[in-house]
């Protein structure tokens with residue numbers, strides 16, 4: 001020890017290595033080859049063939065979506081008997097989210113005046129004026145109470161009189177108008193994507209035959225899988241809805257565009273896959289989708305009138321996902337190296353097995369020595385026995 005410390009510089013030029021021992025043990029030898037075989041199968045079958053470990057993957061897709069709906073529906077409203085996309089698509093500039101009206105309740109020609117509150121509004125019924133506190137807003141109602149309890153138009157019930165947009169909206173079953181042609185409306189979806197890591201971009205619009213192809217095609221998984229024009233009825237049925245049911249109450253649908261691009265192949269093989277899913281719940285409280293909007297006008301006397309619309313329909317939400325992959329030498333080296341380190345695990349297990357077997361042999365040898373020692377002890381005189389045993 002003293003000598004070692006006296007010359008520490010000598011250790012600077014020392015190199016420590018492992019001494020390998022070749023054993024003739026067939027079981028351990030076979031086991032080691034078996035480990036190597038499994039690891040090679042894992043490297044080739046799983047890492048390279050299945051998971052394409054020689055490629056780098058980019059799943060940060062940048063995308064833009066433009067939508068346009070076309071089709072005409074016959075309706076019966078105060079201002080028109082035909083509705084086009086300008087009327088039934090909200091908002092009218094197409095984007096990732098759009099709403100297509102399929103059913104609506106029109107309350108035409110409302111003016112700001114007094115009228116009885118709708119009996120369908122909770123807490124609106126009354127028996128005498130004391131139930132209608134003047135100046136109080138009706139909770140979830142249509143106006144401010146005037147302090148009078150009065151008979152509703154065409155109804156036997158009494159409700160508080162309000163100041164608001166009158167007459168109030170009629171219940172749905174009396175006034176709803178369906179857009180029967182909505183099933184045949186067409187939805188055009190233009191999608192542009194970019195994988196920044198590879199600086200490569202794609203669009204779902206095929207260059208060949210454009211624009212005449214788009215004008216005439218209709219998306220069909222077998223005959224026109226890359227046509228970007230979809231029939232609304234097909235979208236709804238593929239999302240698992242029955243058109244008539246959801247057109248009446250409204251619903252949300254997700255249009256999923258999935259890109260899976262292998263840029264080691266021909267980039268023209270990189271095409272979108274479309275799928276559709278319902279995004280609503282089927283419980284009565286949460287099912288359906290509707291909202292209200294109003295269109296305002298003024299009469300000759302300068303009085304403001306409005307038409308109120310409660311609209312039901314399909315809320316379409318276009319979602320884009322994608323991954324792109326390309327060969328990368330760094331990724332290949334990392335994956336090969338990390339799998340090859342597993343070989344060390346195989347060696348370690350074989351070492352442990354070998355040690356365990358050797359230990360067993362050694363234990364047998366030790367028990368023989370112990371037996372010899374006991375025989376020798378028995379032959380010794382007593383005073384030597386004590387010394388020896390100590």
Ligand SMILES: Nc1ncnc2c1ncn2[C@@H]1O[C@H](COP(=O)(O)OP(=O)(O)OP(=O)(O)O)[C@@H](O)[C@H]1O
Pocket residue numbers: 068069070186187188211214215229
């Ligand atoms: N909902 C749709 N259904 C069927 N074809 C559509 C639809 N929306 C657009 N198209 C067609 O797709 C092509 C590309 O539409 P884009 O909006 O880019 O061009 P456009 O000439 O402005 O279209 P538009 O015909 O509305 O004037 C056009 O030929 C258009 O007619």
